[in-house]
Amino acid sequence: MLNEKKSVVDALVVDAHAHVFTHDMPVVANPRHNPNYDFTPEQYLAIMDAHGVQFAVLAAGSPWADYNDYMIAALRKHPRLRGTVIVEPSAEKYTLEAMARDGVVGVRLSFITMQDIPDLSAFAWRRFLRRLRDLDWHVHLHIDGPRLPRVLPHFEAAGVKLVLDHYGRPDPVRGIQCEGFQAMLRAIERGRTWVKVSAGYRLGEERVAAYGRELLRTVGAERLLWASDCPFVGDEEATTYRRTMETVDAWMPDATTRRKVFGENALKLYFS
């Protein structure tokens, strides 16, 4: 059974996006999800091992807001893991530096859950983005594609690295023609933006194959990061870890591209 689940990729594999939590962690009011079970770092590491995944990046989850503490404890214990956190833009240099020493590599902005996006031109945000750049961190942005063009110039002006979740979440009807998707392609070409090819189970596997092929065709493989989004909160029963790999493997044209998307790119971005 375990052998059968081995990686679809015969090379180093890095999972760029997964969550760990326990059911008794403090949850914000009206959370996007509220899992009633635990998914511990140990459970996750066992899944990584079973699928030939060596390294992984834990993503802060919006239900727990800036209670990053459980995740940070996991980073301290397991050198195979890195993480992104949710913090206020007023976070002090010293606090962020302490987090960096523990394995934090970026800040997650979950704008997808916000009706009003904060004013990124305000001094507090420019100062914050500059601090992230000083740390060589990345902004880990979860936003609906149509709103991406509005915020993208602020991140690019700040000179901070940017990682977009889930193919940039293009408008499902307009797909690759969506202005957000097109803006993302242009940003990737400028060299400081990456995108996760992940959450096909949320966006539709056929759709994401089209997104993936368009990304390869226009900007190449260097900025694409495979991620599982484990444990597939809200879709735990229907999705398997192996399936998240196969969904992306389906549009890999060759072994070199596969090695980059499944491991090399993420290793460079998050672990060096």
Next chain:
Amino acid sequence: MIQPAAADAPAVDTHAHIYTLDMPMSGEAWHKPPADASAEQYLQALDAHGVGYAVMAAASIYGDYNDYMIDAVRRHQRLRTTVIVEPTTDPYILRQMRDDGVVGVRLQWRSLKTTPDLSAPEYQRFLRRVRDLDWHVHLHDEGARLPPAIAHLEAAGVKLVIDHFGRPSAHLGTACPGFQAVLRSVQNGRTWVKLSAGYRLPSPAVAAACAAALLEHAGPERLLWGSDWPFAAFEDKVSYADTVADLRTWVPDAAARARIGGETAFRLFFT
């Protein structure tokens, strides 16, 4: 052109700014610098004039983005700095700043229409923390507004450093109530005054008169010298050598000048 180092150059420059143009500027910035003034450029200026040590002043145009200066004091043992912080800043953060080489907080009020109420509980707590850290408050404001601020800071028991002679007003000069309050304050033993940025004063004569009054009332153990490098808004009009020469004009006695440029500043910022 590199000017030869003066034989009697001050040992410590107690007022200068460093920044790069790509740093985040606050919305209320009063001045937009024309070029980078990096830590490396500043160290070159110090070396070119034989100045060994320096204290950087937080600049209001970058708000509380003190990060660049903190990185510089971590790297260079010969540098110290002041910071601009919210009064609510956590004491653990302040302590880490001190360990890195921060020696005080700047109240840069000159560009503010209304100044904060230092008697408010959050400022009282903040000033106590500043005192606990043995930091100084580094106050820059119009001479006319200095007296009440000085009174609050004296009551809080913090060390106080007044920028640029106390910025006396043009028509009153040494008779300016702010300058008079500075003269009284230095006698309490916890207030120092910077002989610096003479070019920002109404005239060279006012600067010279203020310097003479300060030497008489305060003496060299309460006076400091600062270059104010890179001379914000006067970048093309003032040179580092000019500011060294100014000190010689204001303090003709070599022994007094040596104390102002050396021992007084060392004791206050480096011990």
